[in-house]
Amino acid sequence: MKLDTVLVLSRHDGENLSESSREMLTAAREVADRVVSATFGTPPVAELARYGADEILVVDPDTVTSSGADLNHPAVWAALAIAGAEKMSPRAIFMASSYLGKEIAAQAAVQLDSGVVTDADSVSVAGGQLTISKAVFSGTWATDGEIIRGIPVIALRPTAVEASATDKADAAVTDLEITVPERAKRTRLISLTKRENTGPNLAESQVVVVGGRGTDGDFGPVNELAELLGGAVGATRVACDEGWIDRSAQIGQTGETIAPNLYIGVGVSGAVHHTSGMLASERIVAICDDSEAPIFEIADFGIVGDINDVVPQAIEAIREAGL
Numbered sequence: 001m002k003l004d005t006v007l008v009l010s011r012h013d014g015e016n017l018s019e020s021s022r023e024m025l026t027a028a029r030e031v032a033d034r035v036v037s038a039t040f041g042t043p044p045v046a047e048l049a050r051y052g053a054d055e056i057l058v059v060d061p062d063t064v065t066s067s068g069a070d071l072n073h074p075a076v077w078a079a080l081a082i083a084g085a086e087k088m089s090p091r092a093i094f095m096a097s098s099y100l101g102k103e104i105a106a107q108a109a110v111q112l113d114s115g116v117v118t119d120a121d122s123v124s125v126a127g128g129q130l131t132i133s134k135a136v137f138s139g140t141w142a143t144d145g146e147i148i149r150g151i152p153v154i155a156l157r158p159t160a161v162e163a164s165a166t167d168k169a170d171a172a173v174t175d176l177e178i179t180v181p182e183r184a185k186r187t188r189l190i191s192l193t194k195r196e197n198t199g200p201n202l203a204e205s206q207v208v209v210v211g212g213r214g215t216d217g218d219f220g221p222v223n224e225l226a227e228l229l230g231g232a233v234g235a236t237r238v239a240c241d242e243g244w245i246d247r248s249a250q251i252g253q254t255g256e257t258i259a260p261n262l263y264i265g266v267g268v269s270g271a272v273h274h275t276s277g278m279l280a281s282e283r284i285v286a287i288c289d290d291s292e293a294p295i296f297e298i299a300d301f302g303i304v305g306d307i308n309d310v311v312p313q314a315i316e317a318i319r320e321a322g323l
């Protein structure tokens, strides 16, 4: 038996849903008979329906901005979750476990007096009971848990669930009003600039090529390999500390958590602080000159060798194969 209703906080740019919103809707569809999406602005209704929304609650963004609050403020999104929950009495609320999503989840759960799980890997339902699976202790343990208080608030890791569409084409759209909290007016976003040439989004990319200390600062081959495979570039903390790449590329305990189909470590030793952020990758490839490096313990395919020899050869072979 599934849950009756799950509320999903969805993000879009007016034309398309974000990839993680598609994933959240897919996950919600698996565990609930009815999926309600809550969002701001003019959402892509047909796409929301295709990914599983039966009903869409829409807040007019002017009602938020005219009060002096910022639409990107987590307190505003938490207010959206509260208003959606009051209207729909869902059995759970889902959102993406991005930096913003985790903040929203925490604030919404406190206000709802509910339990919360962030960085969840998957959700399942049996006999009407929702189970949340999550890797803990730097990815060394897999846990299954239940939230036993309030309306479960669950932030699922981007890419943990594969988005899949249905052929449903329409969903009911209902206006929703939210109460903008005072704390949402205390800070204001002055500008939001998309960085150029940063390639695919790290958290959402299905291929991630990661450079470590072994690159010795030359990220050229890492960038080339990532571009060839249509992937994103990540890094270890050492590479970020050295200033070889922007901090936003850091993967691990104090960086991004990723779960791509393919992770390629280039000159990465596989320290636990790093692997905790990539252990859920479907396939792990490691190129490192130290055969004792811990990354080989978790790698599906390992190459012991100098990255300066191996990576150019790999690039050439991929080009020749026309992949």
Ligand SMILES: Cc1cc2nc3c(=O)[nH]c(=O)nc-3n(C[C@H](O)[C@H](O)[C@H](O)COP(=O)(O)OP(=O)(O)OC[C@H]3O[C@@H](n4cnc5c(N)ncnc54)[C@H](O)[C@@H]3O)c2cc1C
Pocket (backbone or CB within 6 Å): 211, 212, 213, 214, 215, 235, 236, 237, 238, 239, 250, 251, 252, 253, 254, 255, 266, 267, 268, 269, 270, 271, 272, 273, 274, 277, 287, 288, 289, 290, 293, 305, 306, 307, 308
């Ligand atoms: C509280 C805390 C939080 C942390 N958070 C993070 C985090 O979020 N993310 C993170 O990544 N780290 C984190 N760290 C740091 C982490 O412990 C490791 O120090 C770091 O991940 C190591 O990065 P690395 O693999 O690039 O470097 P190293 O461990 O130095 O490994 C580099 C590897 O490359 C190999 N190598 C060198 N030259 C070549 C070559 N030419 N060809 C092939 N291989 C070569 C070396 O033999 C070595 O195995 C954290 C540490 C602490 C204490």
